[in-house]
Amino acid sequence: MTKKVELIYPPGEVHFVGDGFRVHNFIPSRYGLDMQRMSPFIMLDYGSKHYFSPSAEARGVGVHPHRGFETVTIAYKGRVAHHDSSGGGGIIGEGDVQWMTAASGVLHKEYHEESFSAEGGDFQMVQLWVNLPAKDKMSTPKYQAISNQQITKVDLGENVGLVEVIAGEYQGHKGPASTFTPVNMLNAKLKAGAKASFSFPATYNTCLLVIEGSITINGTEEAELDHLALMENDGKEFSLEAKEDSIVLILSGEPIHEPIAAHGPFVMNTRQEIMQAFHDFNSGKFGFLD
Numbered sequence: 001m002t003k004k005v006e007l008i009y010p011p012g013e014v015h016f017v018g019d020g021f022r023v024h025n026f027i028p029s030r031y032g033l034d035m036q037r038m039s040p041f042i043m044l045d046y047g048s049k050h051y052f053s054p055s056a057e058a059r060g061v062g063v064h065p066h067r068g069f070e071t072v073t074i075a076y077k078g079r080v081a082h083h084d085s086s087g088g089g090g091i092i093g094e095g096d097v098q099w100m101t102a103a104s105g106v107l108h109k110e111y112h113e114e115s116f117s118a119e120g121g122d123f124q125m126v127q128l129w130v131n132l133p134a135k136d137k138m139s140t141p142k143y144q145a146i147s148n149q150q151i152t153k154v155d156l157g158e159n160v161g162l163v164e165v166i167a168g169e170y171q172g173h174k175g176p177a178s179t180f181t182p183v184n185m186l187n188a189k190l191k192a193g194a195k196a197s198f199s200f201p202a203t204y205n206t207c208l209l210v211i212e213g214s215i216t217i218n219g220t221e222e223a224e225l226d227h228l229a230l231m232e233n234d235g236k237e238f239s240l241e242a243k244e245d246s247i248v249l250i251l252s253g254e255p256i257h258e259p260i261a262a263h264g265p266f267v268m269n270t271r272q273e274i275m276q277a278f279h280d281f282n283s284g285k286f287g288f289l290d
């Protein structure tokens, strides 16, 4: 049975996270894309392609905490630098992914990489928050740097394109990211006129974000550049056809059926755990970062 499109969202208004991340928020602020509906994807900020002029000072977001989930940053244009209090960090460029498991708590900062800032250029990225089940929320923080080279590529043929598997799998090919619950995170890079099919369990929450080009879903629904398509939880299979050379981020994950208590940078199961997070943060338990 076909997995149908539930709704297609235009990118909507822009806001800045710090002074470096000019984003459209889809999850959880848009109608029908709240945290429970999209679980385990509890936040999706999309920085559509935007030119940043040269800057002597690197733009970004200063030191801030997270607890209870993972942050995943995918760079499509430009370069992002990241440092966290667990010792994780690095620079990601086009096609690379950083997967930070905040879990029990980290401090981190996220910036445009210095030489990119100095030169200026196009910047395009996605930041996702992936929720953790209650049993893993207080586990040890960790950091996975995933270069584009390490990302699994499934070749669909010369005139079709390829599917990059960041996490989960496509046609039996597994991606490099380790996840706590089942998550599929793919980039479909399709040539103009090419078609590809995907299949995920009906119960998995699934959405598609058009990063480049434009597509037709299931032969009927058109999704333009920078639009997000929310898929229904009915059937399993859907098809994408690229109207021009296109890149589509595909997210499909098993929902975590637990209560969500979210406040700012903390996402836990109960209000009491949120208060504990503020208390621990204020008493220095998240470590130290310059």
Ligand code: MN
Pocket: 064, 066, 071, 108, 110
């Ligand atoms: Mn952050």
